[in-house]
Amino acid sequence: MSDIVFLNNKYFKFKEAKISIEDRGFQFSDSVYEVVAVLNKKILDFDFHIRRLKYSTSELKFNYKVNNNFIKNIFQTLIKRNKLNNGIIYLQITRGVQSREHVYTKKLIPNVIIYTAKKKFNLPNKNYKGVKAITYPDIRWGRPDIKTTSLLANIIAATEASKKFAYEAILVKGKKITEAAHSNVWIVKDNNIITHPANKEILKGVTRTVLINIIKSLRFKLIEKEFSIKALFKADEVFITSSASFVTPVIQIDNVKINNKKIGKITKSLALNLYKSIN
């Protein structure tokens, strides 16, 4: 929770930033969002987030033209006013307010909400840690590639993980792994780095995109392909990526130890190189 919130061209105190009960984001999850990391006051991967935001609003046919400079100014203002050093910027755009009806009308005016939250990141320094994950059925809707607030399946999976003292829930569709409740999943096997292809079955993570470029520049072998739950458990290393998790090692899944509960070498190397690329 932050002190100051941007809401439709005005800045409000958090408690005063409220939305209509007939906002379509509230009644139909008719809205999209982005979570952007801020490290030492620096906004990370802004252009990638904006590109994805454009994809989300365009796929849902929102009456909204994303303006890079407009959004960047708000981000910078909020970082300053909320004295944010390390944390995230949360941005949500809804289709707008309309008398409740499934069918949306054209030319609604989108609601734009932007605020910040402090957060400690799991960075590859002396406190770098591996986490536990669970596996959970992937029961999300058919378009997880759009970053929408239709997140019930994700929060149920994430809460189930939390109950088992795990950090993430890795989603299983049939016999294959798609991604996790709030991150992308990667496995390392025989020095190959494997992750699900960026198609309509997963959200194309910004950190995923950034890391792929790093992997290529380091000449590691990358394979974007589907992999099974069996391959997950038999992996040499497993890690997850997201804008708020960076590269986080997974050292246990359900009751199975991964890499004997140690952070893998390739994982650590990727985390370090990602961190280096930021600074």
Add this chain to the structure above:
Amino acid sequence: MSDIVFLNNKYFKFKEAKISIEDRGFQFSDSVYEVVAVLNKKILDFDFHIRRLKYSTSELKFNYKVNNNFIKNIFQTLIKRNKLNNGIIYLQITRGVQSREHVYTKKLIPNVIIYTAKKKFNLPNKNYKGVKAITYPDIRWGRPDIKTTSLLANIIAATEASKKFAYEAILVKGKKITEAAHSNVWIVKDNNIITHPANKEILKGVTRTVLINIIKSLRFKLIEKEFSIKALFKADEVFITSSASFVTPVIQIDNVKINNKKIGKITKSLALNLYKSIN
């Protein structure tokens, strides 16, 4: 939109009824709802709606105890204060407000929103009409049996229908029909009345339940079983049911005429009997 809205134990003017931007219903579609019909000031099927509301809140593990009398009193107050003769009552309950995070914490205080809207119903009188529908892929999440606001797939389908001047979108999963974007689907073939079984693939409509009792009392032959898109197009009659649509005949699907675009005899009979049962 109604004049007076109930929001967390108080009545507000519509424009003043607003919710927090960190309400989980808004950020995660972590909320459930009901739409209840009001005909000549009379609340229809109250007990069935309450039973389903209990199912929804319990499946999502909301920290909320549904109190029948409490809700009935609010419904009656709103009908009176908003001078509602014919229309609907919209009720939405969210898990509550929490600093944004996928994992929900226990003991959140749910937000309860209730308001009314005027509506003309398609009743079996001289203005009774058949409607057009389209078919559309069912890309909803894995738990449509819970009445949640995770409705993006539904609104996309419904809007696609509207663009084609159709009233509803009938959802197709693989080769079979599940239900429609905001109603249950029924077909009549050789005097058998067929509808999808009430399992986790469809929402168990209140009007569906009421109508099943009527069908049984009239000794029509009812079969609750899955049916294909082929069976849909070849049906003698097709109709949809919902709390706001009652029994509405479908006389065209995509470019296919059903029953030569006439309202079927069994459909009309069921609509009349449902209407009779209300009065």
